[in-house]
Amino acid sequence: MTILEVNNLKKVYTTRFGGSPVQALANVSFSVEEGEYAAIMGESGSGKTTLLNILASLDKPTSGEVLLKGKGLSTIKEKEISAFRRENLGFVFQDFNLLDTFSLQDNIFLPLVLSGKSYEEMSRRLEPIARKLGIGDILAKYPYEVSGGQKQRCAVARALITKPQLILADEPTGSLDSQAAEGLLRLFKEINSEGQTLLMVTHSVKAASHAQRVLFIKDGEVFHQLYKAGMSDEAMYQKISDTLTTMATGGGRHE
C-alpha cells in the first residue's frame, strides 16, 4: 500500500527584492510504500531540504501535490496542519532539535503532551521505545549533558512515540561521529524491520546504503533511483558511489 505519493512537485522561490526566481524543485514525482525504507540523495542545493520541508508540511509547493495515505496535504486546513503533522509524521533532524529547556524525557513527551495524552499513557508508550533505543538511564538528563549519538536516539524516540505513518529524517547522521552514525543506521534498520516506514534525506553514501531504495535528486528533479533488493550494504555502497560519480561527471540517465 502506498503511504506517500508525490506528484509533479514544483517549488519556485522568489527573492524579496525582485531578483530572478530560483527554482528549487522542477518536477519531482515518486512514492513510498508502507514499510519501506527510502533515502533521497543529492548534493547541497539540489532541493533535498525543500522537498523534505514540503513533505513535512512546513512549506507549500508552487504546484503539484503530496498525498499521505491518499489525503492531500494541501487540503488540510491551516489550523489542523500542526495536529496532522504531530499525529502522522515523525521527524529526525541533523541538529537534533531538542529543546534545552526540557529533560530528554520531556523532549520525547512533547508531541504527546501537545496531543493531550496523560502522563500514564506517555510513560507506558515510552518504556518499550526507551528500552529498544537504550536511553532508559539518561532520560532524566538534559540535552547538553549527553553525547550527540544519545541526543539523536532521543530525537528518534520522540519521532517514534507518536506511532507516525512516516518518519522523515533530514541528514540524521550529519552531526554524528562514525560510530554513533553506524549505531543510528542500525537502529533505523531495526525500526524499519518492525514495519515503520522511513524516508531519509542525506548526502552520506554510507547512510543511504542502508536504505532499501535510493532516489537521486539533481537540479530539482528525480534523476535516478536504485533498489537494494538483495544486495549487501557494501555492494549498495559501491553502486551509490558509481551513480554519484556518473551524476557528477554529467552522464545521462541510465537503467
Next chain:
Amino acid sequence: MSRFFYPKLAATNLKKNAQTYLPYILTCIGTVMMYYIMVFLSENEGLGKMAGGSQVQSILSMGTYVIAIFSAIFLFYTHSFLVKRRKKEFGLFNILGMEKKHIARVLAIETLYVAGISLGAGLLGGILLSKLIFMVLLKILNFEVPLGFEVSGPALAAVLFLFAGIFLLTLLNTLRQIHLAKPVELLMGGQTGETEPKTKWLLVVMGTLSLGGGYYISLTTQSPLAALTQFFFAVLLVIVGTYCLFTAGSIAVLKLLRRNKGYYYQTRHFTAVAGMMYRMKQNAVGLANICIMATAVLVMVSTTVSLYIGMEDVLRTRYPQHIMISTPMPAQQSVEGLQTSVKEVLVKHGLEGKDRLDYRYVAFVGNQEGDRLITNLSNISDDSSSVREFYLIPLEDYNRLAKRTASLGDDEILIYSSGSKYEEDTLTVFNRTFSVKERLDSFFENSPNRVSISGSYYVVVKDMDVVKAMEEARAKENGDDPSGYRYYLGFDLEADEADISAVYQDIRTALGSDYPGSSIESPVAAKESFFAIYGGLFFLGIFLGALFIMATVLIIYYKQVSEGYDDKARFEIMQKVGMSREEVRGSIRSQVLIVFFLPLVTAGIHIAFAFPIITKLLAVLNLTNVGLFAWCTAGTILVFALFYAIVYGLTAKVYYRIVSWGTSG
C-alpha cells in the same frame, strides 16, 4: 593599512549594532543631561541666595551623588550586556586575523565615538533644559523666577570628569574580557551556559524569612520614631528577600510545579513551566532590579508628591495655630505682661485672636513602662517606641479653657493622650502615683507637639503646686536646676497670610529680649522653609523617578532583545515538532507577559506592605493625612503601570520582529 581604517570600522560597527547601541547611547545622553542639570542646580548661586535655597541645594546635592553612583553602575551593567552580544563579532575579527590589540584599538575608537556623541548631545540638551528645569524647580518652591541664562562651568567639569571615568572603566572592562577569552570562546560567546538551574533551598528560606521580616516590621511598627530607625532595616530585608525569591524562589516554585505530573504534563502548562524556568534563570536578577527600582520609584514619587500636595495639611499639623508662643516663667515680666504685649500688637493690626489656648505647663520626656514613667535621663532606654512627652497642666487653667468645674484630689489626674493611648488606671512618676480620674477625648487637639514622633500625654493635675513639685523632682533626679513652668499662648487669626506674617513679626519684636528662652512660631513664617524642603524633595523625587524609569525602560528593552534571539531558535524547533504557530505564539506571549509584569506586581505588593510604615514616617514629617497618601500612592502606581505597559508594548514589537513569526512557515 589606511589611517582611516580603524575609525571607519568602528563607525560601521556602531551602525551595524544600532539596534542595541542606540538605546545605550540615548541612555548615556539622558544620564549626562540629568547629571549636568542636577549639578547645575545644586551649584547655582542664584538659588543659593534665595531664602531656603541652601536647604534645597543640600537636598539636591544628595541627588547628584545618587545620580553619579547610579549612572556608573547602570551604564557599566548595560555595556556589559552589549559586549556579551558582540562577542561573536570579536571572535570573527580575531579569526580573520585581527590581533587583540587591533580589536582593542577599534573598541577604543568606538568608545570615543559613543562618549563624544553622548557628552556632546547630553551637555547640549542639559544646558538647554537646565533653564526650563530651573524654572520648574522655582515654581515648585514658590520662588521668584529670575531672568537670564547661564552655563555652569563647574557642572560641565563635573560631567566631563564623571563620564570620562565611566566610559574609561567600561572600555577597560571590555578589553579585560576580550583579553582573557580565546577566539573560539568568543565565537561561542552567545550560547554558553544553558544548564538547568539548581534549586537553592537555602536562598529560598533566606529570602522568605527576610521578606517576611521586612513586611513584619512594616506591619507591626507602631511609633513613628521607631519607624524612622526600622525603615532602613526593613528596606534592606525586602531588597535581600526580593533578590533571593526572584532568583531561587521562582525556580523552586517551578520545580515543584514540574514535579506535579498531573499539572505539568498538560499542553498549556508543559512549555510554560519549562520556558519560565529558563527565562527566570536568565533574567531573575534583572527582574529583581526592575522590581526594586519600580518600588523605589513608587515610594519616592508617592511620598514626595503627597508631602508636596499636603503642604497645607503639614503646616497645619505642625503649627496647629497661627501664632504659637511658648515662654519660660517666671520671667522678668509676668504672664499678664506677655498677654498685654500680644494684645497691643493685635489692636494695632485691628485683629482679634480666635480659639485662644493658653496655659501654664511643665514638659518632660521619659520612657513609659506600663503605668510608670522612667524619667532619669541616664536610664532612658534605646527603645524609642516607649518614649513619651509629658505635659503637666494645672486644673485651674484647664477648667478656665474648657469652661468646666472639674475638681481633682492631690493625687488625681485627667489625661489626654495623643499618638499612643494611655490605658493604665494609675500613673507613677518621680515616685508619686496618681490615679487617672478621667480620660479626656478632646480639648488639646491644637496644642503644640500634639503630633510628635513619639506619643504625647497632656496631664491635668490639681494645681500649680503639684506642677512645681514635679518639676523640682525632675531637676533633683537629673541634678540640674528646676526651670520652673512654661507658659503657652496660641491663637488663630482671621486674616490673610501677609497680615498674619506682620503680626508674627511684631509680636516677635515685642517679646524681644524681655522673654529670654521664649519662642514664637507660625505656619506662615515656616511656609518658606517648608516649601524649600518639601519642594526640594518633591523635585528630587520626580527627577530621580524619571531617571529610574529610564533605567527600567532600558533593562526591559535589552531583555526583550536578548530573549528574542534566544526564542527564535526554540520557536522554530517547537513548530517542527508539531506545535502550531498560534500555539507557540500564545505560549511565548504569555510567558513574556508574566516575566514583565511579575516585577510590577511584586512592586505593588511591596508598596502595599510598606504602606503602614511609610504613613508613620510621613507622620514624622508632619503629614498625617493617610487618605491623601493612599490616593497619591494609588495614582503613582497607576501612572507607573500605564507607563510600564506602554514601554512593554513598544519593546514587545522589537521582540516579535526578532522572533519574526513565519520565517519557517
